[in-house]
Amino acid sequence: MALYSRTSKPETYKGDRILTMPRDFFDPPLDQTNILNVSAATLRKAEALIVGCEACSEDAEFPFDTVLDQITGQDPAVTDYVLSEPAKCPRCRGSVVEKTLVEFDPGDSEA
Ligand SMILES: [Zn+2]
Numbered sequence: 001m002a003l004y005s006r007t008s009k010p011e012t013y014k015g016d017r018i019l020t021m022p023r024d025f026f027d028p029p030l031d032q033t034n035i036l037n038v039s040a041a042t043l044r045k046a047e048a049l050i051v052g053c054e055a056c057s058e059d060a061e062f063p064f065d066t067v068l069d070q071i072t073g074q075d076p077a078v079t080d081y082v083l084s085e086p087a088k089c090p091r092c093r094g095s096v097v098e099k100t101l102v103e104f105d106p107g108d109s110e111a
Pocket of ligand 1: 052053054055056057089090091092093094
């Protein structure tokens with residue numbers, strides 16, 4: 001397993017690959033806000049990370065758009081999302097929209 005050939009301590013990642021995304025590449029012009037349409041495919045991926053929503057989980061403390069940030073690699077400070085349809089909570093089947101609080105599994109697995 002070549003990937004494991006290094007025996008030194010693993011570096012501390014902050015749990016994401018987002019930091020490596022060169023967002024300056026987009027160089028937002030006048031407006032700082034980035035409106036992103038969330039496709040159904042992206043929505044499905046986000047849904048897959050949801051463990052519960054504010055209606056069914058006491059641990060739901062992140063707005064759903066945080067999950068979208070994770071998936072899309074966008075900067076939460078400048079990104080607003082427009083959902084093509086509400087996501088569904090896998091536990092209670094409730095509707096989940098941008099600002100619905102959710103409990104999610106940040107996972108580190110490759111999509
Ligand atoms: Zn729920």
